[in-house]
Amino acid sequence: MFARFRARYLDLLGSIYIYNEHRGYASIDRVLEAVRTRWPEDKALIAAIEKHRADERKHYVMFRRWFERQGKMPLMVDRTCGHIDRFVEIMFGRRIDELDTDVVASDDALFARLCRVISLTERRGYRQVEILLNHPLVRSDRRLIKIFRVIEQDEPSHWAPYDGWLKTYGGREPLWWERAVDSFIHAELLFLKLPILFLNPWLKRRDEWADAHEPAEALASPISAAA
């Protein structure tokens, strides 16, 4: 009984993570494109976002290997379990896929808003990983712990470029209500969506990997020793 509970929990946790990692690097690709067009001279900013993108891709690959080793595909979780998806939907009133990043980058106020959303999401990710590293169910899976350790190392450099942009270009820091939105999204996932998915016996597995149709250059990633 406990073994089944544990397996289901880790299965779902891994599925939510791999969804978010993929969403992360795919969305950063669009941010990068817009930043390269708007601030081509800011090489440090571009390099920092490129590093962020490479890390998120690396995280995705680590979770993919974790599933492959178990001989199974991730569970089918969608954008309702994506922290950044929900955050963008609430802050911009549209889905990530519908967000025109060129328009956002051409308006300082909108780009500042996006920077705050990404920064808060990354900080949330870091805090979550700290919790999971001490979680007894997670600790029972050696490979998963290895993955979360890599994420823990990478995460602090992820909010830096966006905080840096806010400082350099005069954007304000997140206000209390933006932090409250972040907390709300997290609570919604933890206390509402996760239990529903956990108990849903009809929840299917993906039939293909999220990066199955991505061009070769998007798949390139420096992969570390983890997983």
Ligand SMILES: [Fe+2]
């Ligand atoms: Fe990540």
Ligand SMILES: [Fe+2]
């Ligand atoms: Fe990250």
